[in-house]
Structure formats: structure tokens, C-alpha cells
Amino acid sequence: MLSHLAIKDFAVVRSAELDFGRGLTVISGETGAGKSLLVDALGLLSGLRADSGVVRHGAERAELTAGFILDDASPALAWLRENALDDVDGDPDQPATCQIRRVIRADGGSRAWINGRPATVAQLGELAGLLVEIHGQHEHQALLARTSQLALLDAYGRTRRELETVAEAALTWSELLRERDALLAQGDVSDRIGWLEHQFAELDRETLDPESLEKLLADHRRHAHAAGLIAACDGALAQLGGDEGTSLTRALHQVRSELQRVAEHEPRLGDVDAMLDNAAIQIDEALALLDRVRSDLDIDPDAFGALERRLGRIHELSRKHRVPAEQLAAQRDAIAEELDRLRGADARLQSLDEEIARARARWRSAAEALGARRRDAAAALSRDTTALIAELGMGGGRFEVALEPIESERPDPQGAERAEFLVAANLGQPARPLRKVASGGELSRISLAIEVAALGLDAVPTMVFDEVDSGIGGGVAEIVGQKLRALGATRQVLCVTHLPQVAAQGHAHYRVSKAASEGVTQSAVQCLDAKQREEELARMLGGVEMTREARAAAKRLLADVE
Incomplete structure (x- = not known):
């Protein structure tokens, strides 16, 4: 509002x-x-x-x-x-x-x-x-647009459920058509299938899961540094527990023996001995693990060469597909999915044709149901609006809602027809599109009649009527005012007027x-109180001279509304 x-x-x-x-x-x-x-x-x-x-x-x-x-x-x-x-x-x-x-x-x-x-x-x-919706002598008003006319007809006929069904059926049909178009646009895919099969075979020959790649890198590093590792392990084994020279194990046992001989004189040396015992156990476990590691180490040029070649293939695949090595498995799976789609394209096209036929039938059925509701609504709106424009001083005038079928091989969410509002301003004249009506005053009154007939069912909350009373007077003017006031019960209405009979209804x-x-x-704009309204209506009734009769008539107009 x-x-x-x-x-x-x-x-x-x-x-x-x-x-x-x-x-x-x-x-x-x-x-x-x-x-x-x-x-x-x-x-x-x-x-x-x-x-x-x-x-x-x-x-x-x-x-x-x-x-x-x-x-x-x-x-x-x-x-x-x-x-x-x-x-x-x-x-x-x-x-x-x-x-x-x-x-x-x-x-x-x-x-x-x-x-x-x-x-x-x-x-x-x-x-x-x-x-806001402006009705007047300007072509920008919404009711002149055919899309707005169809929307108002749908609101009048309360076709929302049927319209939603049509829109849903159109969406399903459209999605199937897009899928078929995409498949047809691929053309002959045999060359691409062959190329993808070659790429997939290259990737599938390698073990590309993250755990395998991590193990490959670890094995490569171990073989590349085998000589250094062997030397380090041999030296550590000799220093920790070797049979020749002084080893850490023999030195530890000797220290414990010396301390045990005097421990009876100092109880805390028992705690020291326990700690050294734990250290001896840790050293023994370290020696055992070190011995196993040393046993696994070997300078094997053939094994190292095999690791080099495999790692080289991985790097080449990564460069070729322009992805990091850890994403090669995902690349392989994506190629496999595309291959499945391409290999099943012919079968999918056949099933798509069947699905499209069913979707088309559902849309047409829904569109027929919507069209039937629209035809009933068009007849009722035509009848009610024709009666109203006669009351608004256009005797012999006729209003019609024409529904024009549209033919298309593509789904339309708005249904299978379009609406056109037609008007014959006088008896015996052919009905013409509303947007081609020449008289601005007639156009305003017709718009008012349509809105009153539709009881403001369109969603726009504010309606503006500019000079809706142009070219009328007397009893018709009073009826126009009453219709505007009635419309104001459901919508906010603004009306520019020069007739007191209309102004009194505000x-x-x-x-x-x-x-x-x-x-x-x-120019200045003033909001009128009750007394000022009386004076303004009297001016509108009597012109320049403010007679007692004009003031009395203004009071009667206001009293009749109340």
C-alpha cells in the first residue's frame, strides 16, 4: 500500500x-x-x-x-x-x-x-x-499488456492449481528435451569413445589409490638412499650391541653391576637401577627393530629401476591430464562415467523419446484443463464487465476476452492459449484490442469496469485512476464514484477527478x-477536512461563484455517501 x-x-x-x-x-x-x-x-x-x-x-x-x-x-x-x-x-x-x-x-x-x-x-x-497500477490516458498501464491480461483472467478464474500443474508438466518436458538435444548435439561419438577408452586403459593399468601412491613414494625414497641407510643401520647396531669393542649394552650392564654392589647402603640407588633396567629393555627392543630394518635393506638396482619407471609413468599421467597425482583416480572414474553415458546414448535416446511423449501428453492434458477453466472465466468476466461499462456511460459497448490458441513443439508454462481483452465502445462496432482504444476516458472507464468486475483479484495493491470520469457527468458520474469506492474495499485506490459526484465518494x-x-x-496540495471538502465540492458543482445552492448540494452528496 x-x-x-x-x-x-x-x-x-x-x-x-x-x-x-x-x-x-x-x-x-x-x-x-x-x-x-x-x-x-x-x-x-x-x-x-x-x-x-x-x-x-x-x-x-x-x-x-x-x-x-x-x-x-x-x-x-x-x-x-x-x-x-x-x-x-x-x-x-x-x-x-x-x-x-x-x-x-x-x-x-x-x-x-x-x-x-x-x-x-x-x-x-x-x-x-x-x-502500483496506473489506469489512465497513458499506454504504460499494466492492463494493456497481454501478459497482465492473462494474469488477471487467471486470478479471476482462480486457476492457480491448474496453472501450477501446467508449469510442473512444462518443466519436466523441457528438461527431457534439453537432455535429448544435448545427446543429439554430440553427433557420432565413436571417435570420442575410442579416445576415452585409450585414456582409461592408461589410467587403469596403474594403481592410483592414495595408499598405493604413498607406498610407492616411500619405497622409492628407501631404495634411492639404500646405501646410506645400510651404513647407518650397521653403525648403530655396532654401537648399541656389537660383539667387538665397547657397546652401549655392555656399558649399561657394567654400570648396573657396580651400582647393585653398593645399593644396600643407599636405597635410592634401587630406583636408579630400575630406570636403567627399563632403559636396557628399550635398547634391546630398538636393537631388534633395527636388525629387522637392516634385513629389509638391500641395494637392488633392478627394483629401484622398476620403482623409477612406475613413478615416471605416474608423473607423465599427471602432466597429461593436468591434475595432481592424487587426483588421477578421480580422473579415471570420471572418464569411466562418461564412457558409460556415451555407450548408452543410443539406448537413452530411445527411452527419452518415450518419456518425452508421455511428458507431452501430461502437459497437454493439464493445459486442456487450464484452458477449460479459462474459457469459463473469460465468459463470466466478459459478461460482468460489459454490464459495468454500460453502467459507466458506455451504453451499447461490449467487452470480450478472446482466448487465442498457440501452437508450439516446446512446452509453455503459461498453457496453450493467450488472452486478449477486446472492446467495442459503441453498439454495432467491432470489438478491437483494448490497447488500441483511442479515447483516454473510455480506456479509464473500461479499466475501472474490469477491475471492479475482477474485484481487485490481481496482486497489485494500489490502483491509480487518472481522469477516469473524462467525458461523463450526472448519474453516470455517481456510479463511477460508487464503483471506485467499492474497489477501495479490497484495494487502495487513488483517483484524479474533476467531478463532485466522484470526489464525494472518497x-x-x-x-x-x-x-x-x-x-x-x-501548485500546492492540501488534505481537506470535512468543512474544506464541502467547500471544494461546492466549487466543483458551482464553478467560480460559491452559491448557497452549491453548498447545499455538496452537503447532500456527502450525506448520501455516509
Whole structure:
């Protein structure tokens, strides 16, 4: 819901701030006062192209700001979160809000922000399309787009379940088609199969698991340094327990014997002897292990050469496949998987054709069910809207929803038809597409009739009607006002009007006035209280002269609404 609109140095408006609530808000004023500038400001905040002509004469730039209150389930809030433009600093206990700001410079440049973050004009358009819908004498209004027409028809017909079924069936069909296209794009794969088989054979001849590679490297290091290892082991064995000369083992036994002879005179020497005994045990175990190591060592040029050749093959494979040696096993497995896919491509293509046929049948069945619901909805919406446009002063006019089938070999998540809103403004005229209706006033009233007939079922929370009462008066004007007020029960509605019968239906009323200041015409916007509304309605009824009859009529209009 639009909660706030601020305008500064825009056209003839120096500064204006408006607060909005729910229901119907009407905006009135003298001709040329700038009533539609508020709609124009919302249009620019919605991403419309801007030029320097909108900047107030003498100012450097125009500034436009709109604030919105969002429901938790609002599509706009989901869009903000998806684009990382939501207000993360907002109070979690308060409704989510959104602020759109745009600055248009006198040199023609412009910048935009969403929640204080820079945004593109395209992003403004995407977000505003979820927040506000403008109905008037401009071609940018959403109802002129065929995609919006189909969405409104689906909302009116409550076809969400059928539409989801169609979308799911289309997704399944699309994925199968993409898989088949990928397989067909491979063409003749026999050459690649042969090449992959050669690569796989090279890798499969080697033992490439991490444990085997680690053992290979260890064996290679041991054989490369065999001579040094043997010499070191022989020297250690001689020093620790050799039969010739002084060894550590004999020296240790001699020390223990000397200490044991005098231990009875010093009890603590018993602890020393125990420690030396443990040391002797450790040395004996070290000697045993050292002897085993020495037994395993041998200078074997043939074995070392075999290790060198195997390690060379591993390094060559690593270089060839451009991966570290420890990733060669994963490379081999990936080649094996691709080989399996390629070898089974023909069989998979045959099964894919069968799966695609079934997916196509499911989509068509779902699309037929959706189409049936749409046809019922189109008939009802056509009937209800035709009745409403007759009430709105277009007697003999006719509204139709045409459903045009689309033929495609590719799945469409929107179903098998598109909607086109057609209108015949007068009796006997052929129905033409809504986007080609020439009269802006007729276009506004038709849009109002469609929205009232659909009871605001489209997701956009704020609807703006600009000069919806153009070219009508009297009883029709009162009906237009009543329809706008009825629409305000389900959606926030803003209406620029010059008719008192419409203005009287508003839940809130703003007046736009103009006056000369410092030799320049400027517009001002004022929110009217009850007495001021009476005066404004009297002015709208009586013109320049504020007669007693005009004031009495204004009171009656307001009393009839209450």
C-alpha cells in the first residue's frame, strides 16, 4: 500500500507531501492546477523515461519519493529479498516497508534508489509493477499488456492449481528435451569413445589409490638412499650391541653391576637401577627393530629401476591430464562415467523419446484443463464487465476476452492459449484490442469496469485512476464514484477527478491549487477536512461563484455517501 508521496521541484510543484491510507483517495483541483502531476510522479517512480522538462524552472533537480507498506506475503517483498534490496534494519515487529526515490537533474540525467540503495530504472519498473497500477490516458498501464491480461483472467478464474500443474508438466518436458538435444548435439561419438577408452586403459593399468601412491613414494625414497641407510643401520647396531669393542649394552650392564654392589647402603640407588633396567629393555627392543630394518635393506638396482619407471609413468599421467597425482583416480572414474553415458546414448535416446511423449501428453492434458477453466472465466468476466461499462456511460459497448490458441513443439508454462481483452465502445462496432482504444476516458472507464468486475483479484495493491470520469457527468458520474469506492474495499485506490459526484465518494480528499508566487506559477496540495471538502465540492458543482445552492448540494452528496 502506498503510504507517502513526496515531491520537490517537480514541474510547477515546489514542494508537496501526501500521506495515504486505505480505501479511496480522491484528488481534485482547477483545470491546469496540476492534479495529474501526482500520477506523473508515480509514473516516473515506476521507471518511466524522464527528461529535463519535468524539473521546475530555476531548480537544479526534481526529487520524487514514495513509501510503501508491504504485507508479509507481498510479491514485492519477495522481489526485494531476492534482489537484496529489502530493509534489513527494519523493526521485525512492524510491517515491512519500502521506499523508492528518484532524482531527475536539469541536465537530463537521473538516478534512482530502492531502500537507500542505488537501483536501475529497469529495477524500478519491476518493483513498481508489483506495487502500483496506473489506469489512465497513458499506454504504460499494466492492463494493456497481454501478459497482465492473462494474469488477471487467471486470478479471476482462480486457476492457480491448474496453472501450477501446467508449469510442473512444462518443466519436466523441457528438461527431457534439453537432455535429448544435448545427446543429439554430440553427433557420432565413436571417435570420442575410442579416445576415452585409450585414456582409461592408461589410467587403469596403474594403481592410483592414495595408499598405493604413498607406498610407492616411500619405497622409492628407501631404495634411492639404500646405501646410506645400510651404513647407518650397521653403525648403530655396532654401537648399541656389537660383539667387538665397547657397546652401549655392555656399558649399561657394567654400570648396573657396580651400582647393585653398593645399593644396600643407599636405597635410592634401587630406583636408579630400575630406570636403567627399563632403559636396557628399550635398547634391546630398538636393537631388534633395527636388525629387522637392516634385513629389509638391500641395494637392488633392478627394483629401484622398476620403482623409477612406475613413478615416471605416474608423473607423465599427471602432466597429461593436468591434475595432481592424487587426483588421477578421480580422473579415471570420471572418464569411466562418461564412457558409460556415451555407450548408452543410443539406448537413452530411445527411452527419452518415450518419456518425452508421455511428458507431452501430461502437459497437454493439464493445459486442456487450464484452458477449460479459462474459457469459463473469460465468459463470466466478459459478461460482468460489459454490464459495468454500460453502467459507466458506455451504453451499447461490449467487452470480450478472446482466448487465442498457440501452437508450439516446446512446452509453455503459461498453457496453450493467450488472452486478449477486446472492446467495442459503441453498439454495432467491432470489438478491437483494448490497447488500441483511442479515447483516454473510455480506456479509464473500461479499466475501472474490469477491475471492479475482477474485484481487485490481481496482486497489485494500489490502483491509480487518472481522469477516469473524462467525458461523463450526472448519474453516470455517481456510479463511477460508487464503483471506485467499492474497489477501495479490497484495494487502495487513488483517483484524479474533476467531478463532485466522484470526489464525494472518497474516504480522503486532496485538493491541488495553483497561484502565482514571485512571478512564477506554483501548485500546492492540501488534505481537506470535512468543512474544506464541502467547500471544494461546492466549487466543483458551482464553478467560480460559491452559491448557497452549491453548498447545499455538496452537503447532500456527502450525506448520501455516509
